[in-house]
Amino acid sequence: MRIKRIALQNFRNIEQLELRPGEGINLIHGENAQGKTNLIEAVWLFSGMKSFRGARESEMVRFGQENARLTVEFFSEGRDQSASLTLGGKRGVWVNEIKRDAVSDLCGVLPAVVFSPVHLSLVKDGPSERRRFLDTAIGQLLPSYNSALSYYQKALFQRNALLRDVQYHSELLDTLEIWDQNLVRAGAQVMLLRQRYIARIGQAAKEVYEGISKGREEMNVFYQCSVEGYDPDWDLPKLRGELEKALRAHRAEDIRQGVTSVGIHRDDLAITLGGLSARLYGSQGQQRSCVLALKLAECGIIEESMGKVPVILLDDVMSELDHSRRDYLLNRIGERQVFITCCEEDIFHVLQSGRSFLIENGAIKGGEA
């Protein structure tokens, strides 16, 4: 899959922009606050997901304007296609000029993987960021994961409410058993799918990281399941049995505290470099490389599972990466179409092939637009 043309109107600081990217690497460079991230964000919206900056639609429309209009022309599934989005007052989504109901209808049309500084929270922050990463990545591939997760979350909400009541109404203990069974059924399913996905992405990320770091240190990713004694070889019946046992073992404590202390909502993804926690001991460059490895590994899995090559969007990824890591990124990430933003021009000498574009005040001013 390859984007052939991007046209933007009244999107953030971009009044009017047209770009014809190349098939491989496309470097978007310029000074701070010129519109580099805005361009990446605009392309990302075609993945059918929300802004990776957490922006509301209205915030993305150029100040003083009513609507933003975004169009991409791309080659996919053996033919030229197009997609358009109107944000703001008159919202709309079109694929090949046919109107669709919602932005989420774009899911799978133009798959993309994005890395931006906000994604560093994947390594730096607490477990909820990593669970969000897993849930989004697995959910994109398997709708059954989303159903099990949402069933679990509803059951968890009910169980927590009940735990608080049971303190005063012991006759409700029987009802607790029902919610436990619901949690076990959905929870074990989610655990199994997380286990499989982590084994897959862990192996792929390890290989990418080896390339990025020239084998200087080894990256490993493990499933930190909240159930005590967890073993990655557990099958579905075993996962069910162990989760049930854990819920029972924690029941008294849960009633005292009024919350469920074990289950998939307490899982984590451990990321290590040379056996040490990347969060606690990794340098800025190493942490950046870890997230990048995970993102590129995710990209490979989407490719295998969906049969479509995602577009890679790398926003401000170059800072804090040394020469050899930049070289790997610019020249060795394969045949995919990549958009990379950066401030410094001096990285261009590393680029062996590809195109570069200068962006100034929301407009393409130089390069091969």
Ligand SMILES: Nc1ncnc2c1ncn2[C@@H]1O[C@H](COP(=O)(O)OP(=O)(O)OP(=O)(O)O)[C@@H](O)[C@H]1O
């Ligand atoms: N809705 C909007 N309307 C007009 N301008 C906006 C809107 N939203 C954001 N901007 C402006 O867009 C400008 C460029 O933002 P962007 O994040 O793309 O910068 P950048 O080139 O990636 O910079 P940096 O290198 O600092 O990351 C900012 O100055 C911001 O104020």
